[in-house]
Amino acid sequence: MDAVAPSEETLESEVSIPHFEELLEYRAEIDLDLIRDVMGGTAGSDIQRSVQxxxxxxxxxxxxxxVRGAQWGIYMPLSSIAFMIGRVFSSINAAPEDLLKLAVRSLHQHELFHFAMDYASSQVEILTKRPCHxxxxxxxxxxxxxxxxxxxxxxxxxxxxxxxxxxRGKTQALRDxxxxxxxxxRDAPQSTEGTAFRQDCDLLAGRYVNSVGEHSHQALSGLDGVGVLSKMPVDWRYCPIHVISDEHTCGLDSRWLDLFQRIEAVAESERFRKYLSRMPKPVQANWEEVKSRLSHTTAGAGLDFKFWKRTTEGSIYRKISR
Ligand SMILES: [Zn+2]
Structure with a gap:
């Protein structure tokens, strides 16, 4: 049986938790060619070796x-997101935004499972009053x-x-x-199918419980792992996510991906101000409103704030007037 193949079973139907990556706002375009270029070369090969x-x-x-002293949560470097887009999902023919979501999801969902086990171990600690982690x-x-x-x-x-x-191509990309x-x-395909996944989760949670020692059985009255692990899929809203801006380390500059969600200050050039002063009053008022709205979000309805082109001085975005 091909356990990696898509199944009738969908996790979305089990619990109505919105997916983290679906909530991100991608208003600018992603330079797919640049990412594929960089990740197809030495930078991508270096990352691939560390994954192996x-x-x-x-x-x-x-x-x-x-552990005290460190910010807990999931850490996700932008170079890794670029690796997933440019190397792992390079053969998938999809919109860049969709590839970005796939990349973020794949990294997030693996780490989220570690959070689930961490959370389970704290449940065991509460019940047994003994360390488990x-x-x-x-x-x-x-x-x-x-x-x-x-x-x-x-x-x-x-x-x-x-x-x-x-x-198309998602299953093969994940398999590879x-x-x-x-x-x-690499043995994940053996545990993906519903029953196998649940049984193996219980087995792992049981091992966590047993690591506490004999005291655990008494306090948990034979729960043996079942019940200490939270329901799957894990609710990501309880776990902080830290995105690390390290794209420069692999030769991508900060322009490859714009995740910004708002523009707090807009500097207008002299030429722009002169041009604007000759425009009808409603247009001027509209621009003031746009600036105000951009300071809250670039993704507001009707803003149509989009990446336009890249120049030596930086990226240019456009706002389509309505
Ligand atoms: Zn891991």
Whole structure:
């Protein structure tokens, strides 16, 4: 059975949580050619090598809330998003915005599973009044220094989050992406199907529970992992996301992707002001209103704020007047 293939089962139908990447506002165009150029070269090969050694966690990572002194949450470098678009999803013929959403989702959904396990371990700690996060480190495989089953399920969670989305080439791209990764990560297809996924999640949660020691059985009265893991899909709204602006490290400049959501100040050139002063009063009033609205969001209805072209001095955006 091809466990990576799309299934009738869709996660969206189980819980009505909006997807994080669907809520992002992409108002400007993404330079797909530039991303594919950069990621098709040395920069992409370097990132790919680290994925082959460290799995998906080479691209994004989760920092636990159990450790003080670090900002907990999911960390997502822009270079990794570019890698997913330009290398992993390079053969998918889709709008750049759709590829961007796929890229963000794939990184996010893997890490979100680590958050779910972290959350489960805190549930065990509350119920048993014993530490679980630290003893659960003993579940790590000595050869790889990670929990093999957890990485398998994190990648399975990622694959499952793509079900129900019809995009030609998506399945093969995901299959290739997962198979290039180390043991555990690459075994995700064995755990994607509904029953296998649930059983393996319970198995992993049970191992977390057992890592607490004998005391856990008494306090959890035989729950054995079932019940400490939150319902899937995980509600991402409980986990902070940190986007790292590191695109310069792989040769992309900050213009490749614009995620900005508002423009707080607009500087008008002398020429523009002269031109505007000759325009009818309603046009002038409209421009004032546009500036005010852009200071709140670039995505407002009717604003039509779009990327136009790239010049040596920077990117040019246009606002279509109505
Ligand atoms: Zn992982």
């Amino acid at each position: 050694v460290r799995g998906g966690d080479a691209l994004a990572w989760y920092v636990t809330f159990h 630290k003893p659960a480190r003993s579940l790590r495989d000595e050869r790889y220094n990670y929990i093999v089953l957890e990485e398998r399920l994190a990648n399975a969670n990622m694959i499952r989050s793509f079900w129900g989305r019809r995009l 992406f997962v198979s290039m990764q180390p043991p555990g990560y």
